[in-house]
Amino acid sequence: MMHETRGFRDRRPEAGEAPPALEVRGLTVEFPSRRGTLTAVEDVSLSIAPGEVLGVVGESGAGKSMTGLAVLGLLEPPGRIAAGEIRIGGRRVDDLPDREMERVRGREVGAIFQDPLTSLNPLFTAGAQLVETIRIHLGLDRRAARERAIALLREVGIPAPEERVDHHPHQFSGGMRQRVVIALALAAEPRLIIADEPTTALDVSIQAQITALLRRLCDEHGTGVMLVTHDMGVIAETADRVAVMYAGRVVEVGPVAEVLRAPRHPYTRGLMGSIPALRRRVPKLTQIDGSMPRLNAIPSGCSFNPRCPQAGPRCRRERPALAASGAGLAACWLEQGGVE
């Protein structure tokens, strides 16, 4: 298997001196609408080193997918980046014109979306879509591109790739299709992959295979991954660090082991409480009461305060900023001098 991947390793940056695969500074995404502007993502800063997997976790609507789409430059109008900077491999991309962004997508940043059943064009073979992507970015001729397509399919663990390359998407199972999608994301060796719920639509038995594959490929190629999910279990297995998002903001960031062992933010604790433990008998899974505020009704102070079991008067008055807490960062008054 290793000889297949030799070509991909050439670009692997030297540890230490390479720029981060992704650096996001103060990203704010807005949706102007007739009834005022909705802020879907507010002042989000993230950084992913080459070869690192950053898990981004939160409930639906927390802004995690929106952050991913903003990095890809695929926000649906009228959504727009209102503030902040996005750098991929050190190069600023948020202000690029569409034409140039087309060359960044696929080449510098790949994407994997939730549903492998609908991510592939049903009318084209897996090979045709791979060859298309490879030729656009690497300018190979048809035969070389096809060779590479077959090598990629083999690398993502598709048996008999010489045959499978000419199959249409409906001839693959869900797990196999997601492998094809991963091969497509990796086709031009991007520095960064945005994986938006890559395993949510798959059978549980397949999920672990796919996350392990993703993990291995990124280790081998030195690709940074932004793994967007609502599943703490996937994060625990795959990610190096985790960023917890709530109502458009990052509320806690830290190394996975640290955050799992000692979550600092009450919201993170709530998320952890909703994972069933296998060993212990739990009478009832904990749940976080209430639901995330709508974007046009975010409470003042800490946006989590109405649902927080430990909220105090300060939480309703002032919004906490991210600050060092343990091995990571947390935006919570409990960690920053109390809630009174």
Add this chain to the structure above:
Amino acid sequence: MIAFLIKRIANAMLVMLAVAFFAFMIFRFVGDPVEMMLNEQATQAERADLRAKLGLEDGFLVQFGRFVTNAAQGDFGISYRNQQEVIGLIAERFPATFELVIVATIISLAVGIPLGVVTAIRRGAWYSEALQFLSIIGVSLPSFVVGIVLILVFSVTLGLFPAFGRGETVQIGWWSTGLLTELGRAAILLPAVSLSLFQITLVMRLVRAEMLEVLRADFIKFARARGVPARIVHFRHALRNCLMPVVTMTAMQIGNLIAFALITETVFQWPGMGLLFIQAVTFVDIPVMAAYLCIVSFIFVALNTMVDIAYAVIDPRLRGANG
């Protein structure tokens, strides 16, 4: 699949039988054919003789059966007006109509598809809105008005194209074509454009609606995420997923066009089947009318059946009992 085929074809035959019945009824409602075929001095014996020869003494069902049997073999009798075989008259006129319809279809696809794509991907731009608005006018303008306006502008005022007729034609076997001569090509343009105007708007609106649907699909977002340039996303990935319904509609509309060609042919004095039919109506030439009715219906039914079968071949789910 075999059961489906048999069912579809049986259906089609039933429809044709019903049409033949109506065509046959025309003969009986429009009066005594013997009166029309013989002059006023004919004797009673001559009348009885012809009556027997035409089989008019037989019962209703026997006559209908004979009509269907003959029609199925392409024998629609003899035209009252010019005493020629009806099927020969139609064969002579069919190429003109067919060429007109094909050229109109090509124009409507060549213009309608790009317009549909543009109005879908540039939704909200002023020219998309303008095209949308114009297409409503295109749908609602009656085709004889379009034809007359085209003649007025391009033939009378500008003198660019002939106002009527087929121009020069070339005979290839029994098929006469105008597409091989310059005059013939110039002559077909105006009637074809006038016939295709309605189709253009139809194709454009269909493509636009389908494109808007497909552009929302995940595989389009994913194609963009792979860095596929917008032009290729729109014209290769999205458009190809829209073409199924367009092909279907085009096939079905060919029948419609042949029927609508009647008006266009009249306006442009195009020597096709439609004009033949209008002339037949003027002269109460019943065999020609009956034959036209049967043949146009046959084209409709055949196209519909073929589309149904093509669907079943493409989509296995349609082969079920309720197909």
